[in-house]
Every structure is written in structure tokens, then in C-alpha cells.
Amino acid sequence: xxxxxxxxxxxxxxxxxxxxxxxxxxxxxxxxxxxxxxxxxxxxxxxxxxxxxxxxxxxxxxxxxxxxxxxxxxxxxxxxxxxxxxxxxxxxxxxxxxxxxxxxxxxxxxxxxxxxxxxxxxxxxxxxxxxxxxxxxxxxxxxxxxxxxxxxxxxxxxxxxxxxxxxxxxxxxxxxxxxxxxxxxxxxxxxxxxxxxxxxxxxxxxxxxxxxxxxxxxxxxxxxxxxxxxxxxxxxxxxxxxxxxxxxxxxxxxxxxxxxxxxxxxxxxxxxxxxxxxxxxxxxxxxxxxxxxxxxxxxxxxxxxxxxxxxxxxxxxxxxxxxxxxxxxxxxxxxxxxxxxxxxxxxxxxxxxxxxxxxxxxxxxxxxxxxxxxxxxxxxxxxxxxxxxxxxxxxxxxxxxxxxxxxxxxxxxxxxxxxxxx
Amino acid sequence: xxxxxxxxxxxxxxxxxxxxxxxxxxxxxxxxxxxxxxxxxxxxxxxxxxxxxxxxxxxxxxxxxxxxxxxxxxxxxxxxxxxxxxxxxxxxxxxxxxxxxxxxxxxxxxxxxxxxxxxxxxxxxxxxxxxxxxxxxxxxxxxxxxxxxxxxxxxxxxxxxxxxxxxxxxxxxxxxxxxxxxxxxxxxxxxxxxxxxxxxxxxxxxxxxxxxxxxxxxxxxxxxxxxxxxx
Numbered sequence: 001x002x003x004x005x006x007x008x009x010x011x012x013x014x015x016x017x018x019x020x021x022x023x024x025x026x027x028x029x030x031x032x033x034x035x036x037x038x039x040x041x042x043x044x045x046x047x048x049x050x051x052x053x054x055x056x057x058x059x060x061x062x063x064x065x066x067x068x069x070x071x072x073x074x075x076x077x078x079x080x081x082x083x084x085x086x087x088x089x090x091x092x093x094x095x096x097x098x099x100x101x102x103x104x105x106x107x108x109x110x111x112x113x114x115x116x117x118x119x120x121x122x123x124x125x126x127x128x129x130x131x132x133x134x135x136x137x138x139x140x141x142x143x144x145x146x147x148x149x150x151x152x153x154x155x156x157x158x159x160x161x162x163x164x165x166x167x168x169x170x171x172x173x174x175x176x177x178x179x180x181x182x183x184x185x186x187x188x189x190x191x192x193x194x195x196x197x198x199x200x201x202x203x204x205x206x207x208x209x210x211x212x213x214x215x216x217x218x219x220x221x222x223x224x225x226x227x228x229x230x231x232x233x234x235x236x237x238x239x240x241x242x243x244x245x246x247x248x249x250x251x252x253x254x255x256x257x258x259x260x261x262x263x264x265x266x267x268x269x270x271x272x273x274x275x276x277x278x279x280x281x282x283x284x285x286x287x288x289x290x291x292x293x294x295x296x297x298x299x300x301x302x303x304x305x306x307x308x309x310x311x312x313x314x315x316x317x318x319x320x321x322x323x324x325x326x327x328x329x330x331x332x333x334x335x336x337x338x339x340x341x342x343x344x345x346x347x348x349x350x351x352x353x354x355x356x357x358x359x360x361x362x363x364x365x366x367x368x369x370x371x372x373x374x375x376x377x378x379x380x381x382x383x384x385x386x387x388x389x390x391x392x393x394x395x396x397x398x399x400x401x402x403x404x405x406x407x408x409x410x411x412x413x414x415x416x417x418x419x420x421x422x
Numbered sequence: 423x424x425x426x427x428x429x430x431x432x433x434x435x436x437x438x439x440x441x442x443x444x445x446x447x448x449x450x451x452x453x454x455x456x457x458x459x460x461x462x463x464x465x466x467x468x469x470x471x472x473x474x475x476x477x478x479x480x481x482x483x484x485x486x487x488x489x490x491x492x493x494x495x496x497x498x499x500x501x502x503x504x505x506x507x508x509x510x511x512x513x514x515x516x517x518x519x520x521x522x523x524x525x526x527x528x529x530x531x532x533x534x535x536x537x538x539x540x541x542x543x544x545x546x547x548x549x550x551x552x553x554x555x556x557x558x559x560x561x562x563x564x565x566x567x568x569x570x571x572x573x574x575x576x577x578x579x580x581x582x583x584x585x586x587x588x589x590x591x592x593x594x595x596x597x598x599x600x601x602x603x604x605x606x607x608x609x610x611x612x613x614x615x616x617x618x619x620x621x622x623x624x625x626x627x628x629x630x631x632x633x634x635x636x637x638x639x640x641x642x643x644x645x646x647x648x649x650x651x652x653x
Binding site for chain 2: 080081082083084085087088104191195196198240241399402403406407410411415416417418419420421422
């Protein structure tokens with residue numbers, strides 16, 4: 001089969017340039033089935049999926065001016081899961097395949113380098129993998145509905161193209177923002193990542209969010225912002241010393257612009273408040289986060305933000321600079337401003353819906369994003385089967401932020417069940 | 423089973439709350455041991471055999487080129503003339519660029535003094551070969567100054583966590599002052615006028631260093647600098 005290559009999409013350009021020896025931008029989605037996973041059948045399912053999702057079975061290559069993705073000849077083999085999620089994906093591994101397929105007991109996991117796709121793309125891949133696995137394992141006829149694709153079809157052109165290039169506004173929006181409070185802690189030895197997962201009844205969470213008149217994402221961002229502000233206060237940074245508390249929310253642009261792609265198509269917005277301006281009540285924070293999120297994510301503003309990024313990518317002078325120099329410039333820009341505008345991410349995948357034929361074989365879904373290079377904490381959310389799974393990852397020893405966040409949810413009347421990989 | 427402190431529900435068999443580390447008062451019942459969330463497979467250490475092989479391949483090529491030059495020189499001039507520079511330069515390049523690649527971690531406090539020692543050795547060879555006398559009075563002290571300043575800079579950014587800005591200010595003042603010392607060695611070796619160009623360096627580095635030092639004494643200015651140059 002002839003090798004195909006893809007330019008990196010607009011959001012993906014930065015990730016290969018900022019890879020460090022012990023860090024890169026990887027996320028993980030996993031599905032826990034009701035029975036033990038058979039690795040042999042899973043391997044077959046992966047191989048069957050390869051022609052339908054060509055942009056996911058790729059490796060990272062280096063060109064003279066840009067990095068690019070190249071399809072791989074053979075689908076990767078499934079591996080046993082590691083002792084902790086999101087183990088470091090080395091450069092050598094990325095040159096072989098940018099996606100890892102893992103299994104442990106009842107769980108199938110997919111770990112994806114962010115240049116390949118975003119969380120939604122990863123989830124689509126996982127759902128289709130689970131569907132194919134169940135079809136092979138139990139002979140289930142799973143209908144192609146929702147995220148489940150007909151794997152005998154050719155991939156649609158829209159799925160493989162960079163949608164950022166076709167949704168930018170005429171005028172771009174400045175990215176200038178205040179620097180936010182920076183979470184810190186004692187770095188964990190090696191590459192170990194702690195994961196604490198809070199399991200919440202979705203109805204209770206929705207009810208609390210709707211009491212405040214905001215979405216679940218805005219509500220969780222508000223509670224997280226409260227926890228971060230409390231942590232800052234505990235560190236003695238109060239009054240004039242206090243820095244803005246901002247939460248970074250990746251927004252799925254597929255819904256905003258009505259496009260369906262398997263490449264990256266999200267844009268992050270930072271929402272928050274400045275504790276130096278005074279004391280905020282829970283209701284005020286919720287209202288503020290709700291309004292800010294709604295205002296920032298209207299299509300016009302998102303298109304203007306996209307335009308800013310695309311304009312840079314399209315600048316002839318930048319395009320003509322060799323990659324080695326571009327890489328230094330991108331690393332410098334990222335180090336100076338890439339992670340200084342927010343305290344941590346909350347990436348909400350939303351509700352996972354499966355066909356009834358699959359539902360009875362699947363227990364739960366998990367979604368975990370890796371820590372950023374300088375943010376020691378990150379948070380990701382997914383909802384399935386009436387439960388919301390909030391995974392908080394950290395690369396530091398201190399559990400203060402998780403404790404403040406989950407105990408605040410309990411205080412607000414939402415029961416929380418905790419799991420941890422410690 | 424709930425944590426009495428956080429109020430969250432814990433998994434059966436958990437010994438302590440993962441959030442606040444409060445021990446669970448009720449011991450787990452038999453048969454309710456916590457199920458492991460993950461396997462016990464650890465990631466493999468990244469192999470650096472490929473890198474080591476590449477280093478030795480380049481070394482072999484360098485040795486071949488050096489030997490070629492040496493043989494050519496000996497046959498043509500019956501002495502080690504210009505090929506001596508090639509040999510010494512190749513040795514310097516090997517120590518500076520290839521030798522650190524043989525190790526898993528770059529340890530600047532070990533490699534940098536070694537690098538500067540090799541640079542000094544190379545300069546000594548040139549000095550001896552050309553029959554000049556500038557090594558002990560100029561090249562050696564300048565190399566030592568450069569080595570000390572480089573080590574201080576590396577130590578500041580790599581090992582020191584507290585009071586970096588104040589120390590950076592002091593370091594910049596020290597760098598400025600060291601230019602005067604270098605010009606002094608230049609004066610006693612080559613007879614050039616004292617303190618001409620170094621004064622500009624002292625003024626530039628001194629002013630910047632003093633500004634950073636003073637900035638650490640004024641908290642709002644310090645906070646503004648931290649906010650602006652955060653990375």
C-alpha cells in the first residue's frame with residue numbers, strides 16, 4: 001500500500017517542536033468492558049480499523065521546513081498496559097507510530113500523541129476499536145451510528161483535512177492575556193504520574209450546575225477555580241500578591257463550525273477571575289465562569305482566534321525558515337508564553353453515547369490528558385452510563401489541589417467516589 | 423467506606439484516603455482487597471546504544487582522517503607540522519561534542535571543567551608550537567575566568583531554586599568585572615592600553631546586574647518582572 005503523508009494541522013504544529021527528553025503532549029482514552037480483553041482479537045480489530053482511519057495510523061517525520069505525518073505500513077500490535085498511564089512516548093516511538101494501543105484485564109486504552117488528533121478524535125478511534133472488537137468477539141452487528149463508522153467505507157475527505165484553514169475569520173483576535181497563578185509542587189521522581197479519579201453521579205452534578213444556571217463544564221471550572229484560589233491563599237498569596245486564577249478549557253470546534261474531522265479541531269480558552277480584586281462567592285464564580293465561557297466560545301470569537309493562529313502559519317517568511325530554526329523559535333515562544341496564561345486544563349469530553357448493542361458490553365470510559373511541561377496538574381472529564389469520571393493527573397507529590405477540588409464538590413452536595421493509581 | 427476528613431467515598435480495601443492520606447479506621451474485610459487499576463509493567467529504559475554506536479563511528483572516521491594527515495605530514499616534512507593542529511583540534515571536538523554523548527545524562531559540573539581544560543591544552547599547544555609566550559600570562563587565566571563564570575551560570579540556573587534574580591544580578595556584575603581582569607591580562611601580555619573596551623562592558627553588565635539586584639529589594643518590581651518574564 002502506498003504511503004500517504006499529511007501536513008500537521010494548525011493546532012498540531014507546536015507539539016513536535018516542544019517535545020522534551022522527559023515530556024511530550026499525549027492523552028489517553030480508555031473503555032472498560034464487562035469481560036476480559038482478548039489481545040489476539042484486539043490486534044485483528046486494530047488491523048481492520050487501519051484503512052478507515054488513515055490519519056491515526058501514522059508516524060512523525062521531519063521535513064526541511066515542517067514536521068509531517070506519514071502512514072505506516074503495518075498496524076501496531078496491542079501491548080499490555082503500563083503500571084501508570086501516559087508513560088513517556090519517546091521520540092523513537094513517535095517515529096514508529098504516534099498511537100499506542102494497550103490492554104489490561106477488561107480495559108482497552110488508546111494513548112495518542114496530540115499532533116495526530118484531539119480528544120474527540122481519540123474517542124472516535126477508541127469507540128470504533130471497541131465496536132470492531134465486540135463485533136469480532138461476540139459476533140455483534142453494531143450499527144454505524146453516532147461516532148461509530150462503517151469501516152468498509154473509504155474515509156471522507158473532511159475527516160483527513162485541516163479544518164482550521166477553512167474557518168478563520170477575516171480579522172484576527174489578539175492573544176494578549178494576563179499571566180495566571182502558577183501551580184507548583186515537589187516533582188515526582190522518574191516519569192511517574194499520579195491519577196486520582198473522582199466518580200460522580202451525572203444527575204447530581206447537572207442539577208447543581210443548572211441551579212447556578214451554567215453548563216457542567218463551567219460549573220466544574222468554577223469549582224476548580226475556587227480550589228486553585230484556595231491553594232494560592234494557603235500559600236500566603238493574598239491581596240495584592242494574589243495572581244489571576246484561570247482555567248484553560250479546550251473547546252471542540254466541530255460543533256461550533258459543523259465540521260467532522262479526525263484531525264485536531266479544538267481551541268483552548270482561558271476563563272477565570274482575579275482574587276486580588278476581592279472575595280468572590282461560589283455563586284459569583286459560577287456566574288462569572290458561565291458568562292465568560294459562553295462569551296468566549298461564540299463562533300465569531302473562535303473564528304477570530306483561529307485566524308490569528310492560521311495567519312502565522314500562512315506567513316511566507318515563516319514558512320521559508322528551516323525547521324531547525326523554527327523549532328528553536330517555537331520552543332522559545334512556548335516557554336515564554338505557552339503555559340503561562342492558565343493554571344490548569346479542564347478538558348470535558350462530554351457524554352459518550354454508544355449503540356445499544358455495544359452498551360451492554362461496556363462498563364465505563366476514562367479520559368486522561370497528560371500534564372503540561374510546567375503545569376503540574378491537569379484535569380479531564382468524561383461522562384458515560386450516568387456517571388461522570390473526573391481524572392486529575394499530577395506529576396508532583398502534593399495532593400492538595402485534588403483534595404480541595406473533590407472535598408469542595410462533596411461540600412456542595414455532590415457525592416464523590418475516589419479511585420487512585422497510588 | 424468514606425474518608426472522615428474529605429467526605430469522599432473510597433474504594434473497598436483502600437488503606438488510606440488518596441487525597442489527604444488519612445488512614446482508614448476500619449480495616450478491610452477479607453476478600454475486599456483493592457483491585458489494582460493498572461498492571462505492574464514498567465516502561466523500559468530508553469536504550470542509547472544507537473547513539474553510542476554513532477559516536478564510535480564518527481570517532482573512527484575522525485581517527486582515520488587524523489592518521490591520514492599525520493602520515494602525509496611525516497612523509498612530506500619529516501615532522502609533525504600542521505597535522506599537529508588537526509590532531510589537537512579533532513581531540514578537542516571529540517571531548518566537547520562526542521564524549522558527553524557516551525553518557526546517559528549530561529552532567530555540566532563534570533563535563534564543563536573538562537572542556538575548559540582541553541581548550542587550555544589546545545591553546546598551550548598552539549603557544550608552544552608558535553614559540554610565543556602568551557599562554558601563562560593571558561590564555562590560561564582567561565580560560566580559568568571563563569570556566570568559573572560558566573560554572574556559576576550553570577549552577578544558578580540548574581541547581582539554585584531560591585533568590586535566582588538576586589544572584590543573577592550579582593553574576594552579571596561579576597561578569598562585567600571579569601572583563602576588566604581580562605583586559606588587565608591583555609595589557610601585561612601584549613602591552614595594550616589599560617581599561618579601554620572593558621569599561622563599556624563593566625558599565626553595561628554592571629548597570630543590568632545592579633538593576634536586577636535592586637529589583638529584588640522592591641517587591642512590586644520583583645513581582646512585575648517575574649510575571650513578565652515567567653517561563
